[in-house]
Amino acid sequence: MALYGTLINVALIVIGSFLGLVFTKIPERYKETVMQGIGLAVMLIGLQMAFVMEHIIIGLLSLLTGAIVGEWLQLESGLDRLGKWVGNKLGSEENDSRVSQGFVTASLIFVIGAMSIIGALDSGLRGDHEVLITKGILDGFVALVLTTTLGLGVILSVFPVLLYQGSIALLATQIEGVLPESTLNGFITELTGVGGLLIVAIGLNLLNITSIRIGNLLPAIIMVGVIYYVYQLFL
Structure with missing residues (x-):
């Protein structure tokens, strides 16, 4: 099943989040x-990902145009x-901004990255869920x-994780025979590099x-x- 790996990923996030809600009395200095x-x-992971980028111009243009949009x-x-x-709807006793910060921070950490993309592609293309x-x-x-510090918002990140990774896995089952392997690998490389830079930004904010x-x-x-598609056209 193409979604098996994603569902396991989501389940483990839920378990970790609930444990974080239970162990909220951890001293502040520890947290x-x-x-x-x-x-x-997170910064180290982001840097490792960013350095796989093969075409800096693609990363630069992606960030510039992405920032404008x-x-x-x-x-x-x-x-x-x-x-x-969401925090209001759930009747959270926490500050709304903490719910928002937890949701956004956790979503970005869990969604952006090589493992999300490659893992979902492996699930869809090869039925391999190990990643x-x-x-x-x-x-x-x-x-x-994160939950011990940022609270309830962290668990809400399972929804973008499920949507993002699940969509990639399901799409991968359809594109295996459409895109050449070299093109797909090149795209993943550049996407991983740009995602790595965003991960570095998350680390700096943390x-x-x-x-x-x-x-x-x-x-x-x-x-x-x-941009990768346009770049390939002019090679």
Whole structure:
């Protein structure tokens, strides 16, 4: 089943989030230090991903055009409003901004990355779910720690994870015979690189070094496909 790996991933995030809600009495200094450690690890993962990019111009143009589209659509504000709305509907006792921050931060960490894309493609193309199950174990641990700090919003990230990875897996079952393998691999490489840069931005925000509006950069993920296609036409 193409969605098996994604469903396991989602289940592990839910388990980790619930454990995080249970262990909320962890001393603040522990949570702060652990979050800093996660921030550093997230930056390392992002850098490793970013360095696989083969064509810097594709990454640059993707980020520039993605930022313009994101600012025009005001995606960051929209995600913030969505998080607050969900928090109100669930009757959360937490501050709405924490629900929003938890939802946005967890969604970006769990969705953007090589493992999401490659794992979902493996599930759809080859029926191999090992990558997504491994990712689920990592996500579950991160969800536990994030939930102790950011609260209920973290568990809501399962919806974009299910939609994103599930869509890729189902689409992959249909495109195997349509796109040449070299083209597909090239696209994944550039997408991984751009996603890695966004992951680095997440790490910087987690460390409170910057306040990058990552939500407004998300269209860069889509623009990679457009720009890579145009780039291939002129090769």
